[in-house]
Amino acid sequence: MLPKQYRLPLRTEFKRIKKEGKLFPGRFFSLLVSHQPPLGPSLGARPATPRTEPRGEASYQPPRLAFIISKKIHKKAIKRNRVRRLLVEAVRGILPKIKPGFDFVFLVKKTILEKKLLEIKNEVEKFFGNEKIYSFFD
Numbered sequence: 001m002l003p004k005q006y007r008l009p010l011r012t013e014f015k016r017i018k019k020e021g022k023l024f025p026g027r028f029f030s031l032l033v034s035h036q037p038p039l040g041p042s043l044g045a046r047p048a049t050p051r052t053e054p055r056g057e058a059s060y061q062p063p064r065l066a067f068i069i070s071k072k073i074h075k076k077a078i079k080r081n082r083v084r085r086l087l088v089e090a091v092r093g094i095l096p097k098i099k100p101g102f103d104f105v106f107l108v109k110k111t112i113l114e115k116k117l118l119e120i121k122n123e124v125e126k127f128f129g130n131e132k133i134y135s136f137f138d
Contacts, residue, residue, distance in 0.1 A: 006065055008066035008105065016034065017033075017105055018032065026123055028109055028119075030107040031127055032106075033102060034103045036101050036102060062100050063100055067088070067108065074110075079113060086117050087124070091124055094124065094125060097128065
């Protein structure tokens with residue numbers, strides 16, 4: 001399980017990311033990426049993390065991630081949970097390298113079912129090592 005600060009919790013956030021985000025297709029999953037709204041006193045919905053920027057500049061939370069694995073992927077929850085655990089483990093190692101201020105939703109494809117952890121890790125690293133996913137929001 002991902003640490004709580006890296007999880008994307010609310011259904012409203014999913015809707016916002018689906019509406020505002022950019023989709024990047026891959027072999028085993030597609031990645032929806034969206035910029036987080038800046039934290040501020042008026043937003044108040046999310047607790048602020050300790051500030052690293054001087055006052056007056058936008059402050060962002062660590063990157064937040066979610067994994068969507070529908071029943072279309074596999075009917076059995078055991079298989080879907082295995083895929084989720086593999087994805088979480090693949091992402092866990094590169095969490096410090098992911099830029100803050102972004103939300104990511106993994107939309108899993110059927111091709112991931114029989115893949116090993118190493119293959120999934122390589123695909124995840126390929127996505128997060130690619131500057132394209134961040135450049136759309138600059």
